[in-house]
Amino acid sequence: MQPRILVVEDEPAIQELIALNLEQAGQLPVLADSAEQALERIQEELPDLVLLDWMLPGQSGLELARRLRGDARTKRLPIIMLTARGDEEDKLRGLETGADDYITKPFSVKELQARIKAVLRRRAPEITDDAVEYHGLRLDPAAHRVTGKGKELAMGPTEFRLLHFFMTHTERVYSRTQLLDQVWGDHVFIEERTVDVHIRRLRAALSPSGHEAFIHTIRGSGYRFSRA
Amino acid sequence: MQPRILVVEDEPAIQELIALNLEQAGQLPVLADSAEQALERIQEELPDLVLLDWMLPGQSGLELARRLRGDARTKRLPIIMLTARGDEEDKLRGLETGADDYITKPFSVKELQARIKAVLRRRAPEITDDAVEYHGLRLDPAAHRVTGKGKELAMGPTEFRLLHFFMTHTERVYSRTQLLDQVWGDHVFIEERTVDVHIRRLRAALSPSGHEAFIHTIRGSGYRFSRA
DNA sequence: GGCGGACGTGACGGAATCGTTGCAGCCATG
DNA sequence: CATGGCTGCAACGATTCCGTCACGTCCGCC
Structure with missing residues (x-):
């Protein structure tokens, strides 16, 4: 990155x-x-x-x-x-x-x-390609793999990058603009609402292991990835 | 601000x-x-x-x-x-x-x-986004989260901002006009009584942890946020 | 104790926000 | 060229939230 x-x-x-x-x-x-x-x-x-x-x-x-x-x-x-x-x-x-x-x-x-x-x-724990784990959810950038509760979770590239960002930036709210900047890259001209669509796709991808519940909608502010 | x-x-x-x-x-x-x-x-x-x-x-x-x-x-x-x-x-x-x-x-x-x-x-502890704590009640702007006695307290965006203001301005009475200026922003045209409604909603949101008692009505003056 | 004003409370219409879906375009692959 | 996966977008519907009003209640003051 x-x-x-x-x-x-x-x-x-x-x-x-x-x-x-x-x-x-x-x-x-x-x-x-x-x-x-x-x-x-x-x-x-x-x-x-x-x-x-x-x-x-x-x-x-x-x-x-x-x-x-x-x-x-x-x-x-x-x-x-x-x-x-x-x-x-x-x-x-x-x-x-x-x-x-x-x-x-x-x-x-x-x-x-x-x-x-x-x-x-x-000090750059977040930029690395090391595998990340968070409450039973595991993401391995090198192998391009996500597993939750032993099940392998399939998703598209964008959902993968979005999840990677979330798992390295938990417990905090990010606006749609910030997510676009961080996950899609700077200076892209994409509708903010498109983030919603990918959030939905990510939720669907995480549902087999139940980890979709980690994605919280903060009305008026953005999204937060955290347990409970 | x-x-x-x-x-x-x-x-x-x-x-x-x-x-x-x-x-x-x-x-x-x-x-x-x-x-x-x-x-x-x-x-x-x-x-x-x-x-x-x-x-x-x-x-x-x-x-x-x-x-x-x-x-x-x-x-x-x-x-x-x-x-x-x-x-x-x-x-x-x-x-x-x-x-x-x-x-x-x-x-x-x-x-x-x-x-x-x-x-x-x-001296501007109020402009930061640092988490605030007051007698068992905790508000974290970054995570957009309020917890009291271990319980997570859910509320709307306006109630959240109102509580944030109160927690950074305790022990002091604020009139409805002052609250409108500080929480809603300057130059808004809103009925003063609307503040009452949001005070009520905030009280309801804080009730699970009992912290609703921190909001005191000062008859004829406004509201004060403080313990006892 | 009565009276007037201030406050609490519930309900409601309208607006804003968000979830969801279908679709068209794109690219890689065979 | 056909196919399939992926992407971004627009549109619709559902939900939540906001500001206002009306009514009931409470309080302080005379």
Whole structure:
């Protein structure tokens, strides 16, 4: 899966440079040029990593990092900070606050990629292809197989990806828009109601083992995958 | 949610300047040009922050701040004071009285915004999506779930938002108008008595765990959410 | 104790949301 | 080219929810 990387940077030139490099490396850049906008994007796009410039207009990067660490939903969101060269004080405070790594400007493309890969590898339980299990339901991405209560459950590719996302993101509500972004991919033009149809197909596919009950409709908000 | 910011300033020119800047930053300015008017506006509008000029006709800003700190309902209302340049004495007394921050005139728009954001972030437990707990009742916005005494409590979207507001604003009376503004959103045209109906529905939804008793009717004033 | 206003409660029409179905288009496969 | 599986869409029906009203009840005040 293509990792989403939020780039928080107020200088357009650097922002574009980084975005280009990320795209070439098969990653999906999400852009923000202020801390406020960053918070919005995080809510909307659910990035896997944040590249955070330390010097921002208004709210500083330090404060944003602190806030992300304070929120339960973003507590484990990896942060790589971009600091001016030799700004040792920022570096220290940054690591204290909870940044996972730092890069001093100017930096090379290779170095950036190396650190991104390292951080993503360190904490990315959800992007892996490991088999997932949840209360008697088992999904194996490598074998493309789903089993529940010993029975093999057949479904289409889209239902499979949808279930995979749900099983790695349980106990939380996702809107139709978020599901489209996460399961179908960004920038697709698909009717939101189509999600409903695939939810129905997934429910039908899970019914032989009774696990269809794990898919909860949250009226007005979206869907949640959880036991009971 | 759009934060409301009360601007207490007697000079029309400065007042307008600040109001304009706040609007551009996505905030909702509420205006008052005297301490007396400020008290009224606070009661009506429930601002999230007060920008307070230190030099006011009649009752001074200092006295207003002291009064706000003395009242239980406004004890935790953030205050940023505006002082003349170099007026160190005012600065000290202001911080002693309980102002959260200060800005010396003349100030830049950026600085103003930075301090506003900082103060709002410091005390804004209500804007987050973190789970809330109150005497055995638990509400999780991310999972969109309410549990009391181990039982899951089902309710409609409006009841959920209403309960969320109550659980983040306990121990205080809110009028029907205030509840409409805060839970339904500003500028809605809804009968005040409709609040009663949703209060009833929320009580019914909470009854399985007995937490309906937390909703108190304050005859002639509104409702309060609190234990006993 | 009576009176007036405020509140609780049940019901109802309309609107919004969601489940379900059938279908047409697409692609791969043989 | 025929077939079959899969996808996205539109449409319909069912359900839930919302805001309002009417009526009954309760409370405080004189």
